Amino acid sequence: MDRGTQHTTTALIDAVRERTHAARVAEAAAFVAVGDWAAAHTSDEVVGDPITVLGEWHYERDAEALAGDQFLELGGPGAPVVAEFCIGEVAAARGCSFDAARRLVGDAVELRYRLPRVHARIAAGEVDVWRGRRIAQTTRTLTFEGAGFVDRHVAYVAHKATGPEVDRLVAEAAARFDPETTEAERAEADGGRHLTIELGDVAYADPLSGTLRGTVDIHGTLDLADALDLERTVAHVARQLTDLGCDQDLDVRRSIALGEIARRCDGIATLEYDAASGPAGDETRPVQRARREVVLFVHLDHAAITGALNGFGPGIDACTGTTGIDLARLDTPGAPRGAVTVEQVQAWCAAPDTTVVVKPVIDLNEPDAVNSYTPPDRIADHVKARWPRCVFPYCTRSSRTADLDHCRAYDDNGPPGQTSTKNLFPLCRRHHRMKTHRELRTGRRWTYRPTHPDNGEPPNALIWTSPHGQTYLVDRDGTRPWPPPRPAPDPGPDET
Template identity: 30%
Template sequence: MTTTHLVAAPTDTVGATPVGSLVDNRELLEAAAAGVVARRLAEVAELEVAIEWVVRHGHPLPVEGGRRDPMVSPGGEGTPAVREYALPELAMARGEHTLRTRAMVADVLDLQHRLPLTWAKVRAGACDAWVGRRVAVLTRRLALEHIRVVDRAVAAAITGHAPSTVFEITAAKVMQADPETHAMERERERHRRYVTLSRADENGFRCVIARTTAGDAAWIDAMVDRVADILAAQHGHDHNRDELRSLAFGWLARPADLLKLLLDHTEPTQTSEHPVWAPAHLVQTVDRLASMSTRQLACLRGRGVVFVHLTDTSLLQQAGIARVEAQGPMLVQALSELLGHADVTMKPVLDHRIRRRVDAYEHPESLKDHVWTSTGGDVFPYAPRTATRASVDFDHARPFTPTDTGGPPGQTGPHNSGPLRRRHHRWKTHGGYRVRQAGPGRHLWQTPHGLCYLVDPTGTHRLDHHAADLILNAPPGCDIYVGPSVVLSR
């Protein structure tokens, strides 16, 4: 296959000839097709780098002091294990979070060792790599003795069908290859129910995602429809049906208000006969509701915890930007939608100029607040800012030494602390990663093979080794700031 190279006309010429007119339509289409193959092969090259990294780190290293070098098996049955501490370093080199790199490693190991026919098609650029990776995910729980049937069927279809068709074939072959395991999986899935929230979008809206039984889902949908019908009489001229249903869903979080709304818009029945379907305790429940105070009724909906950070100026002027943990930025004017009529607890303003230190290993709550607000979240390279204050460990960048064994006083403070998720904390402690705190909210990380990354309020940046050495080897208490010329692009 030949590749056509397109050369643009000079851009400083008035009325220059567009690039597209320099080749005919057939050549332009051939260039588009060649570009797709080139992109696919480039993605394959990334996957093969990951394979080589696993090969080189497929055995634990000898360690001292009774510690161990744990191995993990990201892929399915029949795939090799890899050193757990080697995965974060590969992720940093790729400029992404470790979980994403681990998923990629799992997929390519499955393709190479469990789906060789499908992997051959991916390596040849005959299909997009993401399609092969998705097949690997769909077949991961299938036993190795059954995987060949799926591999043959997928390899025959992956170049001639749409991805959705390939995934349907995969699912069908997985069921056909091991129906007993599929039935057990279905039973296990019955217990995997949840309700969760998405990240907020740029307008402050979130999605409520629930996995429940079909019956419960139907009743929730019916209740939302009923409340939407009631709201339509009041707001129907300003809101479409989907918007009304969204407003109705919010009423489910306020049971007392919801009950009043339903009672106010329900016609009394002409008979006093007790319905057959109604529970026996219905009358007692209504009596209990009638006897409760307003505050007790408000407490029926439970208590939510939302951390909102904003300045005194924004609060007084009712304008500006607030930062909501686990959600993101929000206009101050929109906080009323978030907080509603809830009781709000105000926390004192932290003065970051006060560099409080304590001798104990444990961080006092006020010190945790100081560190959390100065860093903004997990300080591991490329870690997403989705962690909450309650879900992280507050780790000493320089290991803590008790004062009764010769350690200096004041080791615990904003100068020597950073939030880390438990997994990142363990990697830092046992995986051979070196870290130095280089100022408020700044942490420099060095991987076992010498790559260096600076994490600061602007994100994660790779540094050249000269600048990194200056920061890592600076005298205690000396914080060095480097310019953009020493930051390497990824």
């Protein structure tokens, strides 16, 4: 690529960034205007008053009022009710349906009155409107205090928080500020577990001819710990089938593995294939194994272990000052990250014939290094705990399954300690390839480096540079363009 062509392509991508920023600012201004319009059509009543019911009319006592304008509950508890007819004006102004406008106004009310910190960042053009609305849609069922908890914890990263991260925070807020409902919902979910094997619906390859394909569908809902046990065992047997010469693709091998488990497990002993002998019935060797192996990376508050929360007494939540559910932070390979109740962890570990593997506490502030190219488990665990996601810009894949990349390339003749917690970073396989191999058109590749706080850059972060020279800053909270876009200058009063 010659220099003139490179200049043209750089100008094009710069135009994309500038117009995207301008569109974000304009959309934010329109969204704030919708909230201002709704605020001008509210009542002194708020959601949660005795005479209001979510989604129903405000003045149920007055039959004549049912034919006119009504006040609707569009936000969560503590937000004011909004006049119905004002939503029609918004729908006409935006050229959308009434239902779409109602959802928009509801999100604006939720953010304005229950998530003010996130709302302020949207108004400043720092957070995309769609991100703010996504947060608002998850908090509407929370108590007023619970919504405030989410607002305080997500506002500063609202511009880069992923959907699952917000969902986990909302679930934690529900457990902290409405523990009775949370526990009741968990108990109800336990009652909804099932496993269905559709033996009555055998699939046919050709329904017209009646040719039997001989497959059935299986579906169900499992406890998380049971699902992890099943996934681990199915994956283990599927790998054994590969070693034994099965050349089917992975999905087929996993389905075969489930049948092998059913035929060869008696509930206590697991029969493993002897790869040297083959899969015949007499050539397997029984291996006594625990039915469940629990390897938990659980970040548990010290107060939950000791039973006293910051001096508030046993079982008293320091955030709410009331009796609540102790929470543990789950960070287990193959499982979703987030908060779970201590009671749930206790139930998993208390199952019969369970082997519990306790991982040592990792001090993330203490560096570690070795002289070999391949890092030992202690360094790998340290790096993945420090960086919970792939560190490529905007990637959300878990670091638990990522490769560990040497930021500064490993040199066989270089100094000792090159494989260290300061030089290793997790990259998922796709982004590891993008960092390693050059782009065809530009002949360049993605590069990254740690930030230099002495030069005014944020600490504990990485700066990536794309093949076209665009730069992004990545930290534990996510990604943002770097350097940050400068706000548009204030044109000042019009001169006449």
